[in-house]
Amino acid sequence: MSLPDPAILIPAIAHELQAHLKAKNIDNPRFVGIHTGGVWVANALLKELKNEEPLGILNVSFYRDDFSRTGLHPQVRPSQLPFEIADQHLVLIDDVQMSGRTIRAALNELFDYGRPASVTLVCLLDLNARELPIRPDIVGATLSLEQNQRVKLTGPEPLAIQLQTIDNL
Amino acid sequence: MIPPAPKCPLQLNDQGRLRHFLSLDGLPRSMLTEILDTADSFLEVGARAVKKVPLLRGMTVCNVFFENSTRTRTTFELAAKRLSADVITLNVSTSSTSKGETLTDTLRTLEAMAADMFVVRHAESGAAHFIAEHVTPNVAIINGGDGRHAHPTQGMLDMLTIRRHKGDFEKLKVAIVGDILHSRVARSNMIALKTLGCPDIRVIAPKTLLPVGLEQYGVNVYTDVNEGLKDVDVIIMLRLQRERMQGGLLPSEGEFYRLYGLSEQRLALAHPEAIVLHPGPINRGVEIDSLVADCPRSMILNQVTYGIAIRMAVLSLTMSGQNEQRQLDAEKQESL
Numbered sequence: 001m002s003l004p005d006p007a008i009l010i011p012a013i014a015h016e017l018q019a020h021l022k023a024k025n026i027d028n029p030r031f032v033g034i035h036t037g038g039v040w041v042a043n044a045l046l047k048e049l050k051n052e053e054p055l056g057i058l059n060v061s062f063y064r065d066d067f068s069r070t071g072l073h074p075q076v077r078p079s080q081l082p083f084e085i086a087d088q089h090l091v092l093i094d095d096v097q098m099s100g101r102t103i104r105a106a107l108n109e110l111f112d113y114g115r116p117a118s119v120t121l122v123c124l125l126d127l128n129a130r131e132l133p134i135r136p137d138i139v140g141a142t143l144s145l146e147q148n149q150r151v152k153l154t155g156p157e158p159l160a161i162q163l164q165t166i167d168n169l
Numbered sequence: 170m171i172p173p174a175p176k177c178p179l180q181l182n183d184q185g186r187l188r189h190f191l192s193l194d195g196l197p198r199s200m201l202t203e204i205l206d207t208a209d210s211f212l213e214v215g216a217r218a219v220k221k222v223p224l225l226r227g228m229t230v231c232n233v234f235f236e237n238s239t240r241t242r243t244t245f246e247l248a249a250k251r252l253s254a255d256v257i258t259l260n261v262s263t264s265s266t267s268k269g270e271t272l273t274d275t276l277r278t279l280e281a282m283a284a285d286m287f288v289v290r291h292a293e294s295g296a297a298h299f300i301a302e303h304v305t306p307n308v309a310i311i312n313g314g315d316g317r318h319a320h321p322t323q324g325m326l327d328m329l330t331i332r333r334h335k336g337d338f339e340k341l342k343v344a345i346v347g348d349i350l351h352s353r354v355a356r357s358n359m360i361a362l363k364t365l366g367c368p369d370i371r372v373i374a375p376k377t378l379l380p381v382g383l384e385q386y387g388v389n390v391y392t393d394v395n396e397g398l399k400d401v402d403v404i405i406m407l408r409l410q411r412e413r414m415q416g417g418l419l420p421s422e423g424e425f426y427r428l429y430g431l432s433e434q435r436l437a438l439a440h441p442e443a444i445v446l447h448p449g450p451i452n453r454g455v456e457i458d459s460l461v462a463d464c465p466r467s468m469i470l471n472q473v474t475y476g477i478a479i480r481m482a483v484l485s486l487t488m489s490g491q492n493e494q495r496q497l498d499a500e501k502q503e504s505l
Contacts, residue, residue, distance in 0.1 A: 059210065061210075062214070062222035062224050062485075067224055067488075067489065067492065068492055069496060070492065070493065070496065071186075071489030071490065072485055072486060074203070075206070076206065076207050077210060078213035079214070080213070112217060112219040112221070112222075113218065113219070114218065115219060146386040149319075
């Protein structure tokens with residue numbers, strides 16, 4: 001399977017995002033990346049948009065729904081939102097959307113900071129494996145994987161997508 | 170009651186992760202660092218408008234205090250509430266035990282309330298360990314201070330205070346001053362500092378307040394406070410525990426203050442940017458001068474804030490270890 005190149009996806013996403021925001025009359029959105037891959041994609045996107053606004057960083061470990069099964073994810077880092085959330089238009093960015101559970105956790109966390117005016121969801125990849133009714137507004141590429149396949153984003157410079165095959169599944 | 174054997178793996182699950190939190194003894198440096206890192210993240214939660222995360226939603230934390238406490242009890246309560254757990258606090262010292270109930274019977278009664286975690290404080294060394302040995306599987310026990318043995322969350326909150334204000338442990342000189350003999354805080358601090366790589370740990374006290382066998386902690390012992398405080402980066406003052414003293418260990422509080430109390434003049438012997446810690450409650454004019462306790466270099470109130478974050482970290486990490494163990498047990502059961 002040929003994997004898409006983030007260097008091509010990012011400019012396309014930037015273009016589509018600008019059109020999306022314009023259609024919604026959103027002038028000055030705040031950008032929030034989900035730790036860690038989403039932060040890399042968000043930084044690349046901000047660079048492409050020549051936007052120098054500070055980036056918010058969200059670590060959703062404390063909001064995940066699998067704590068009772070698998071426990072706390074290792075290497076928790078603090079979330080940093082260097083701006084108000086209440087009444088702001090947000091662009092939430094993640095690297096890979098799979099089940100939608102990370103985004104659910106991220107939305108819950110964001111609402112603990114305040115009530116945003118809107119949230120636009122951007123994902124570099126969508127793996128077509130939704131378990132929740134959460135769909136990105138803007139997607140770089142959509143992939144359908146075999147059951148034993150996973151993708152991983154490596155970065156931050158350069159961003160690259162790797163395919164991994166899991167044995168013994 | 171026999172104090173627990175050191176380096177006992179009782180508090181770890183099959184993957185070597187925390188499932189109880191009884192003592193810092195035998196815990197690797199990476200685990201202490203993980204607790205400090207997780208606490209840093211929880212400090213950020215404490216600065217938000219909504220100071221709550223849903224991690225322990227639906228779980229019940231039971232604080233069982235067989236001994237008085239204000240700071241530890243309230244910060245554990247707050248920590249559990251900020252993790253969205255339901256919390257009950259029992260001051261057992263004033264209830265059943267005074268009516269003759271044994272520790273095991275009290276525990277069984279509390280277990281019947283289906284609590285997921287117990288935070289235990291007890292006047293006997295080894296009490297938390299004893300309860301962890303006898304509790305139902307998948308219930309986490311956190312030591313909130315047992316006799317003279319250990320106060321591991323206090324030890325970790327002191328480490329968080331030092332790391333946030335002084336940075337790298339490997340470059341620090343740290344003095345622990347006062348009633349070492351009766352202090353579980355001193356023991357937990359010595360172990361934590363050693364594990365985190367602090368090269369110069371000084372223990373300063375009159376001979377009557379020094380326990381035997383201090384060498385095992387790898388510390389330098391001083392009976393002269395003026396010599397011991399020279400150039401230190403951190404001073405941890407301890408409370409004089411009159412309630413635990415039997416017999417004439419000290420002539421008077423006034424004399425203790427003259428010889429060991431932290432005055433401004435003594436503080437001047439330390440590094441100019443040295444910080445002062447105290448686990449509280451402080452005895453002004455006994456182990457610490459008011460001018461020092463209230464000066465900008467005093468971390469006494471920061472310690473309380475950091476204590477909430479440390480306790481959130483310990484509650485969530487031990488519950489995490491319990492969840493992991495439950496999953497492992499289920500997998501084992503399936504493969505049989």
